Amino acid sequence: MRKDIIAAISTAWGESGIAIVRLSGSGSRDLVDPIFRGGEGLGPSPPRLMKHGFILDADGEPVDEVLAVWFKGPYSYTGEEAAEIHCHGGTVAARKCLELCLRGGARMARPGEFTRRAFLNGRIDLAEAESVLGVIRARSDGALKAAAKCLQGRLSDRLRSILEELTDLSAAAEASMDHPDENIPEVSTQIYLQRLSEVARRMRDLLSAARSGRFLREGIGVAISGRPNVGKSSLMNAFLEESRSIVTSMPGTTRDVIEEVISHKGVPLRLTDTAGIRDPRDLAEEEGVRRSLEAMKEADIRIWVIDGSEPITADDRRIAASLQDSCCVIAVNKSDLPLSVDPGEAKELLPGREVRVVSAVTGQGLDELKDLIVLSVSGSTTVDEDVNSTERQLEEIREALALLEEAEGAFASGVGLDAALDLLAGSRGCLSRILGLSADEDLLDRIFSNFCIGK
Structure with missing residues (x-):
């Protein structure tokens, strides 16, 4: 059993309703007791009983109104004696409570050290940690x-x-x-x-x-790719059900990589809206195309978006050639307009890939497209929820x-x-x-x- 007492603020930094200062190690209760005033103090109270009182500084002045509790080992998260101070949220109150604990003999906890102690003390195994x-x-x-x-x-x-x-x-x-x-x-x-x-x-x-x-655990990385003005950003916004990407009728509006996360049937989809792939017209567009190609390389799967209202272009064919060795699905967009592209024609450019006809405007086919994404990467339209590996x-x-x-x-x-x-x-x-x-x-x-x- 480790002798030293560790302490840290275990809640997110910043303003909140409550902040928690956490301690673990033999003597945690005795360390908190001198700075806590409430009833008979923390020392005589039984474990797991929340006590109301105040944390006092070295001059006996109140720092904050708090709730305090201690846990007897091995019946704590770490498997050893532990204590918690629940103060008001905010950076100053929590920081002052932590400082008083550190002055009392605790040391600052390292990243993950509470959970590491739980593992070392046999409370959990490494997979559970x-x-x-x-x-x-x-x-x-x-x-x-x-x-x-x-x-x-x-x-x-x-x-x-x-x-x-x-x-x-x-x-x-x-x-x-x-x-x-x-x-x-x-x-x-x-x-x-x-x-x-x-x-x-x-x-x-x-x-x-x-x-x-x-x-x-990590989500499926999805890169939305295609030539300029085929509706990639509109498709991104339709997935998000909000306007995240700028949409105009001018080709090349998106010049950077935009990333967002959505959930489909419990599976996180990490969407990346890329700049349109074509011969760049200026340095900004050239950098956008470079970043887009990098994002496409790192993604688990690519959505190749085609403008279904226009005939397939030379840029479309160049992009299809670059995707031959990629995990990819084809989205024929703009089904709300008269179609000039047959799905079979698109599939001929990327043999063995599945095609879905969609509309970023009406939402037609979007759920089917998301199903196809999960199926293409994981082998099923649903993912086993027994293991988060x-x-x-x-x-x-x-x-x-x-x-x-x-x-x-x-x-x-x-x-x-x-x-x-x-x-x-x-x-x-x-x-x-x-x-x-x-x-x-x-x-x-x-x-x-x-x-x-x-x-």
């Missing part, structure tokens, strides 16, 4: 729901179940190698391989859910599955059993790192540095 950040950063109902399930242990339970089965399989294989005179009957070998295959299937299901969970977790699951499949092949061939056991151990190691069973300090530093101070 990362899901705390998922809850904080959720940008849709689906992302929040998935993160909350992970915080509840849904992902951890699936990982532990697979890890236990892999451990049992490794032990069985090691036992057969340690006692070669007691050869495993053929039927038992087949059962063993069936168990390996079943674990691999479960891990594939988990990998699929983790891929979907990454989109819930990080890129780190996704990579570990992917590596664990690859090692397991190699081990499966080695066991099936009956050669290289030592290597097969090493592969199984590697697969177990990947899952253990997700749970934090074998995490080093460097890994913990990388994870918790993403947290804010006070969480």
